[in-house]
Amino acid sequence: MRRLLLIALGLVLVGTLAAGQDTPLRYNSYGAPGLIDMPIASSAPDAELAFSASTFAGQTRATLTFQVTPRLSTSLRYAALQDVQAAGGAFYDQILDRSLALQYRLVDEGRLRPALAIGVSDFVGTGIYAGEYLVASKSLPGDLAATMGLGWGRFAGVGGFDNPLGASFADRPMRDFGVGGAPSLDTLFRGDAAIFGGLRWAPDPRFDLVVEYSSDAYIYQDGVAFTRRSPWNVGLTYAPRPDLRLSAYYLYGSEIGTQLSYVINPRAPPFGTGFGAPVMPTVPAADLSAALAAEGMALSSLQMEGERAYVAVANTRFAPSAQAIGRTMRVLDRELPPSVRIVHISLVENGLVGPAVVLDRARWQDSVFAGDGGAAFARSIRFAPPVAGVPVPPTSRFSWNVAPYLTPNLFDPDDPLRADFGLAFDGRWALRRDVILAGTLRQKLAGNLDAATRMSDSELPHVRSDFALYDREGDADIADLTLAWYGQPGPDLTTRLSFGLLEPMFAGVSAELLWRPPGQHWAMGVEVNQLIQRDYDGAFGLLDYEVSSGHASLYWEDAGGYAAQLDLGRYLAGDWGGTLTLSRRFANGWKLGVFATLTDVPFETFGEGSFDKGVVLNVPLSWISGQPRRDALARTIRPVTRDGGARVHVEGRLYELSRPQTARVIDDTWGMFWR
Structure with a gap:
């Protein structure tokens, strides 16, 4: 029946x-x-x-x-x-x-x-x-x-x-x-x-x-x-x-x-395009730097040659790159002399200058009141090599922020959901535009991460599996404290050298080189690290374990936001192998992906889970709050934390740092240019 x-x-x-x-x-x-x-x-x-x-x-x-x-x-x-x-x-x-x-x-x-x-x-x-x-x-x-x-x-x-x-x-x-x-x-x-x-x-x-x-x-x-x-x-x-x-x-x-x-749905923000900051009035301001700062842009360099102006700004407020370009253009249009007809605008991140967006001033003025929503103006823009303007003294070298933090620990067999809650103090001091001293101090207020009693049974060096020891030692921790120098030896090449307490478990030196050909779907990079394991108390103490690690990386991203990253090299436990990450990115900053790492560590030696794998989730806080801001909630979710395939965490890696500057990202977010 x-x-x-x-x-x-x-x-x-x-x-x-x-x-x-x-x-x-x-x-x-x-x-x-x-x-x-x-x-x-x-x-x-x-x-x-x-x-x-x-x-x-x-x-x-x-x-x-x-x-x-x-x-x-x-x-x-x-x-x-x-x-x-x-x-x-x-x-x-x-x-x-x-x-x-x-x-x-x-x-x-x-x-x-x-x-x-x-x-x-x-x-x-x-x-x-x-x-x-x-x-x-x-x-x-x-x-x-x-x-x-x-x-x-x-x-x-x-x-x-x-x-x-x-x-x-x-x-x-x-x-x-x-x-x-x-x-x-x-x-x-x-x-x-x-x-x-x-x-x-x-x-x-x-x-x-x-x-x-x-x-x-x-x-x-x-x-x-x-x-x-x-x-x-x-x-x-x-x-x-x-x-x-x-x-x-x-x-x-x-x-x-x-x-x-x-x-x-990442494509459907709860507040639509957001509340945003009001668009500025058209009355002139007394100072260009101050006018840009009021819009969340820090003037980095300025140079005028005949009918052209070359401007580089650091975006401190808006997640969509095109929105930062649009706000900058509004300020420049009211502040620059009438003789300037063409404006080159580049975005700057930690002293690294991105490609210039070339805008025709007259067409921009016509499009402000056009009935086509600026479609004709959008078709007129083009990209050029980074601007080489005259540096402008920064208005502020030091910035800081205090915000709550949540550090979950999922899938512990004894308790599948543990977490700590507290306050994080983030400080940043630009010694120069390309030399940044930054750190994060965390003060735990509540939580149960310190209740974990499971000890590691790993046969590999305990580079990650002793996480319970780090969670139990101390309520105030220096999560990271680094001095980083960024360089730009060529328009397609960028470099980074970081030194200090790189992450909660490792200190050392990290050097990176990235080659990103303009207009291409791909980029290549290499990173080398000399590391020493930090003590469990979250202060300046160090343990005996030292390791050299590094990776060669290939990045690819298509116009639809689908991306892949392949990293080949040596990991924290001394194992050799590769990591493949597949993800999908959205113009508003959302990112969801999966990764898997296979190394020369046999599945039996790796232990439970057989190999390292997980989910990558990045949620822009502007999407949640509707307010203009650039920070995001970033999480990597692993079904189990073991030592094989572990990689050091370094703030300011070049591919992610420079991505908002690229022509592809500016193009993808162009709908926010007029906001």
Whole structure:
């Protein structure tokens, strides 16, 4: 009867001639696009970021899902499972599991055809949730949407039949889910297959009702954590706001489950384009430096030759580079003599001068009141080599800031969520424009990082795994204190030399050279470091461990914001290898990415996790607050912190430092030129 129902559902799915209304995407209990436990073929809006938390029968799942491209989504999941029975008979009171899932939409939904997607779950985790699937979804009349899929692994626990891919895929190797971390490519789409499916009814964007046939047998929990009496699940979701969804489920004939999902999109700031600072009046100011400073621009150099003016400014306020250029142009237009017709504006970072934006003053004045939003003016701009103006004495050499900080420590097996909260004092003194003394002092106010008792069992030098010792020693720490010198031997070459307490765990010297050809999608760099490990107390003490490290790096970024970085070299534990980082950047400053590092350290020696990997997240605070500012909340999330593949953290690395100056970034943010 179940198979007949699913076959009938499939016939309706592929044979319908009309589609119902579009409804908001549903995230399942695993935090991925889906029904309740089962996936669907639909995708979230491009760049949507979803945070989901669900719980039932002693297991809690927290998931971060990102729609990487319009077709590809990825989910990073952390789960706490109570009462688990392994296939070999071992019993676990609790397992803390980390897993990664991917889904790619192969076919878009059409008038007659369903959307079709392929997905894999937990292929680099422990294997508890490992499974693969092909799934089709179709909108139906009456505000309905139907889904039917073919699953393997976890998705083939009920009603399984011989693998339709053939005899070579008939057997699925067993996995020891107590280890995890290494890719399990030998299990993909192997073993028996089974059918799953469901219906969703959404008469209103705020409500939906789901009925699901689940092919998941819950073999590790059935009879231990709960009793699975039925493959049928039902669920109800209520969305009090477009970004918030609350769900309740009745699962497997015996359990009640709940879920919360919160969605945001980096491309849709909560405050639109922001509140911003008011655009300046057109009355002249008495001093050019003061007028620029009022707009958040520090005048670095100025030179006028005939009908041209060459101006370099340091942007201290606006995240979009084009907005800084636009504000600068407004000041220059009212302050420069009428004889100046062409203006060259370069942005400066730590004494490094970026390419000049060349603006025609008359065209700019015409565009201020043009009805085309400045489109004609935008087509007239061009880029030139960095300006070489006469240096202007700085109005201020010293700056400081006091702000709260939060340092989370995730995925500790003893306590998966630890954090410290306190105040951070950041100071910066420009001895010269290209010589910067900077440091950060942190005072802890509250937190439980010092409660960690787990000691490192690493066979490698303890370059990161002794993090608990650093967390326990002292409430006031010097996070970093460095003297950095930046150079520009050529328009395409930049250099950096940093000395001091580079980060909380290492001190030393770091030297870097970056080659960024203008107008290219790529750049190349090299960095060498001589390092010594800092003492645990966060002061000036040092330990005995010394290491030489360094990397050659290749950077690539396309016009759509997709970027890749490859680093090859020597890491903190003396191991040799490479790191590949894939990310997506947005014009407003958001960045989301993943990275993986493979070195000559064997998986067994590396320990839990097998190799270093994680997620990179950068959220501009201007996006959150709506106020103009350049700082951001930056986090690197690792499922486990070990010593292999560890790299020193150095503030002011050249690629990220100089990126806002590039023609590509200014072009990408040009819509903010008039703000």
